[in-house]
Amino acid sequence: MNDIVYVGRHSLMHNVSRHAHESWEFVYCTYGTGTFVFDGSSISYKCGDVVIIPPMVPHSNASEGGFRNIHVNMTSPRLTLKKPALISDDSNHFLLDAFSAVCFHFYSDRKQRIALLSIYGDLICCYLAAYQTVQQRSAVVERIENDIIANYADCDYELDTYLRSLPFSYDYLRKLFQKELGVTPHKYLTDKRLQIAAEALVNAENSGSTIADIALMCGFRDPLYFSKLFKKEYGVAPSFYPKARQQADNQQSRNAGSVRIAVEDA
Amino acid sequence: MNDIVYVGRHSLMHNVSRHAHESWEFVYCTYGTGTFVFDGSSISYKCGDVVIIPPMVPHSNASEGGFRNIHVNMTSPRLTLKKPALISDDSNHFLLDAFSAVCFHFYSDRKQRIALLSIYGDLICCYLAAYQTVQQRSAVVERIENDIIANYADCDYELDTYLRSLPFSYDYLRKLFQKELGVTPHKYLTDKRLQIAAEALVNAENSGSTIADIALMCGFRDPLYFSKLFKKEYGVAPSFYPKARQQADNQQSRNAGSVRIAVEDA
Numbered sequence: 001m002n003d004i005v006y007v008g009r010h011s012l013m014h015n016v017s018r019h020a021h022e023s024w025e026f027v028y029c030t031y032g033t034g035t036f037v038f039d040g041s042s043i044s045y046k047c048g049d050v051v052i053i054p055p056m057v058p059h060s061n062a063s064e065g066g067f068r069n070i071h072v073n074m075t076s077p078r079l080t081l082k083k084p085a086l087i088s089d090d091s092n093h094f095l096l097d098a099f100s101a102v103c104f105h106f107y108s109d110r111k112q113r114i115a116l117l118s119i120y121g122d123l124i125c126c127y128l129a130a131y132q133t134v135q136q137r138s139a140v141v142e143r144i145e146n147d148i149i150a151n152y153a154d155c156d157y158e159l160d161t162y163l164r165s166l167p168f169s170y171d172y173l174r175k176l177f178q179k180e181l182g183v184t185p186h187k188y189l190t191d192k193r194l195q196i197a198a199e200a201l202v203n204a205e206n207s208g209s210t211i212a213d214i215a216l217m218c219g220f221r222d223p224l225y226f227s228k229l230f231k232k233e234y235g236v237a238p239s240f241y242p243k244a245r246q247q248a249d250n251q252q253s254r255n256a257g258s259v260r261i262a263v264e265d266a
Numbered sequence: 267m268n269d270i271v272y273v274g275r276h277s278l279m280h281n282v283s284r285h286a287h288e289s290w291e292f293v294y295c296t297y298g299t300g301t302f303v304f305d306g307s308s309i310s311y312k313c314g315d316v317v318i319i320p321p322m323v324p325h326s327n328a329s330e331g332g333f334r335n336i337h338v339n340m341t342s343p344r345l346t347l348k349k350p351a352l353i354s355d356d357s358n359h360f361l362l363d364a365f366s367a368v369c370f371h372f373y374s375d376r377k378q379r380i381a382l383l384s385i386y387g388d389l390i391c392c393y394l395a396a397y398q399t400v401q402q403r404s405a406v407v408e409r410i411e412n413d414i415i416a417n418y419a420d421c422d423y424e425l426d427t428y429l430r431s432l433p434f435s436y437d438y439l440r441k442l443f444q445k446e447l448g449v450t451p452h453k454y455l456t457d458k459r460l461q462i463a464a465e466a467l468v469n470a471e472n473s474g475s476t477i478a479d480i481a482l483m484c485g486f487r488d489p490l491y492f493s494k495l496f497k498k499e500y501g502v503a504p505s506f507y508p509k510a511r512q513q514a515d516n517q518q519s520r521n522a523g524s525v526r527i528a529v530e531d532a
Contacts, residue, residue, distance in 0.1 A: 008466055008483060011421065016473070129377070206287035219277075
């Protein structure tokens with residue numbers, strides 16, 4: 001369990017003098033830029049970055065143009081960091097949502113505030129673990145991927161219009177996306193829609209959805225076109241997919257079972 | 267641990283026929299209105315509402331004008347509900363943020379997605395517990411309180427302008443707020459700023475902030491005016507507050523200690 005012991009949200013500031021504290025500090029920059037200086041190292045950050053400072057690490061913070069930061073101090077987070085680190089929120093802003101909620105609940109007197117704060121503490125630490133590893137995708141590829149996942153359900157979503165709205169050439173973006181994710185943005189969108197449709201088909205018995213409902217829910221206005229694409233990708237028509245998958249799952253668990261038995265026999 | 271087994275986001279729909287499933291279902295309405303019909307009861311919902319349906323409860327869902335809903339199906343949430351229930355997100359939209367994040371992570375292949383989904387499941391259940399009890403505040407009072415907590419740090423925040431922007435008379439809102447929270451909105455804002463300043467003062471040794479920094483951080487551009495208000499509320503000047511509070515805390519723990527000893531002796 002994370003214990004959030006202090007939360008502060010600063011107006012525009014230019015300097016915080018050198019200090020240290022017993023708790024972990026998580027600093028989300030909501031405006032401007034700045035540089036944290038530690039003994040023998042420094043981290044420069046910009047809007048959307050989070051700087052994590054382990055306990056008892058002296059630090060100062062300065063900026064020419066100024067910054068607005070949210071500070072969250074936590075005891076006993078599940079983190080193994082030894083040195084200060086920086087991670088960046090992505091275009092979904094999930095980390096900003098979490099920091100904003102923490103700001104609210106820390107100073108509200110609503111029910112369940114302690115439980116909520118503790119869960120948000122876990123959430124922030126989990127995002128740190130997710131984002132801390134070396135970024136394997138460019139920020140712009142991640143942004144395109146996020147936009148696709150946010151809009152796959154919209155039959156009127158125009159991926160081309162979105163790509164052309166970005167400050168890079170259309171061809172460069174297509175190639176960069178393909179290089180990093182193995183498929184073009186358009187193929188990625190279609191694959192994602194079909195993948196989500198496949199899950200929905202398996203769930204259809206429980207949800208009362210028809211194949212036309214599911215096609216629409218995954219951004220296909222024309223159920224016939226959907227069925228054609230689906231069959232091409234999964235080898236069976238949408239209406240047979242749940243049964244085919246169950247058979248494949250059964251086969252797999254039988255195989256997994258025999259592997260286990262073999263290992264136990266060995 | 268919550269296991270999120272299915273997530274769906276619907277395009278505009280008018281009907282979902284009667285069905286039941288083994289998992290819990292959480293339905294967030296993002297557009298329109300609708301009515302869930304159960305055996306012997308029904309729940310009407312609108313944009314911003316969440317309907318929670320326990321396992322194996324048959325339900326259908328219909329609407330004249332249509333709805334767009336996010337469905338999250340979960341196994342083993344920590345909930346004791348026996349019957350379907352409705353809760354409403356408030357103007358902070360924290361529940362919508364959580365449902366949106368679940369939609370994203372369920373269909374992404376990012377690192378830590380299983381851990382993140384599980385934490386968001388906990389978060390949604392915790393909000394249900396927080397919001398499920400009978401509302402003790404009107405929606406508009408909650409909205410004003412949320413706006414105050416969101417803006418206390420802004421020296422230029424004009425509470426009057428905000429109150430006058432709401433679709434109720436200014437005097438009615440002042441009276442309703444006072445009736446439900448015991449103070450006027452303006453006193454609530456000042457109290458909240460001073461409360462946050464008090465926490466920041468206690469933390470100041472660790473954070474390197476001056477009293478002028480803290481005043482500014484809590485929406486007071488003039489540190490002298492802040493000090494005057496603070497002294498009136500807490501009985502000591504801001505610079506003496508940390509010491510005074512520590513003395514009070516020590517006294518309290520001594521008293522608590524002697525009570526404990528007395529009980530052990532008894």
